[in-house]
Amino acid sequence: MELPEVENVLRTLPRDLVGRRIKRSIVIFPQRVCCVTSAVLHRRLKGAALAAFDRRGKFILLHLDTGAVLIWHLGMSGRVSVEASLAPMKHLLMAVRLDDGRFLKLYDARRFGRISLAESDHLPSHPFFARLGLEYDDPALTPDALLVSARGFRKRSVKEALLDQSFVAGLGNIYASEVLFSARIDPRRPVRTLSRRELARLLDSIRGILHEATTHGGTSIRDYVDAQGRRGDYQYLLKVYGRTGEPCPHCGSSSSIMRIVQGGRSTFFCPRCQK
DNA sequence: ACAATTACCTGTATGC
């Protein structure tokens, strides 16, 4: 799940969760709990009330009235839902039982999702966030800031840089290809060779694509659904991702969308438009 | 110190 999907999960969490107190927590896969023991996690959650929900990059932050923050990362296949019973347990990573009997649940078939807990005063120093890049809508994210960061990558391609969460927080494999197509930049270019002008275009594309995808409820190619179980619409608006062999929607040349592999992940682009 | 590869997982689609 990338930023637009995570944002839509947050937006679709029932508002009446706020104020509910946690009776107990259940961790099915302690291996997915990071930086804190399950025992400490349970102790810190029990009796606390849900206070606010937000996001940093792809991390979901569930703020409690005690100052503790429960952190969930959805990995590739994570799902959040609120249900009346603990069952079904299949693919359940963790759940919290609330004082009204409901369960706030994190499912993840592939178990790449991650769980942690931090104190809200110390969030920036938590290992999840210490090296995380700026939010795409942060005014501090400027072409010059990207230029400085890009120069720090010795020979990474711009596609690989977009997947690196220290460059910009929140992009994943789908939107990295879409952003580069929108900016007309060849994904194979070493990121340090991009001019300030090109990075400005890249930044405009990052902002445009992530905002548009969020507005459309995210991308549901296979499994993704929000916290209400609804699919997004952005899969219908993808210009290059998953469209190998299709005509380019910009230059129109037939079967021009190519798939290549970079860092073990698929990249889709139009070699005619993207220089 | 760095870049490239492998590891962690399960589910689904495809081809023999």
Place this chain on the structure above:
DNA sequence: TGCATACAGGTAATTG
């Protein structure tokens, strides 16, 4: 019908 392979919204550990 198996069975083998490829691939999937991500990141960390390991290898050279």
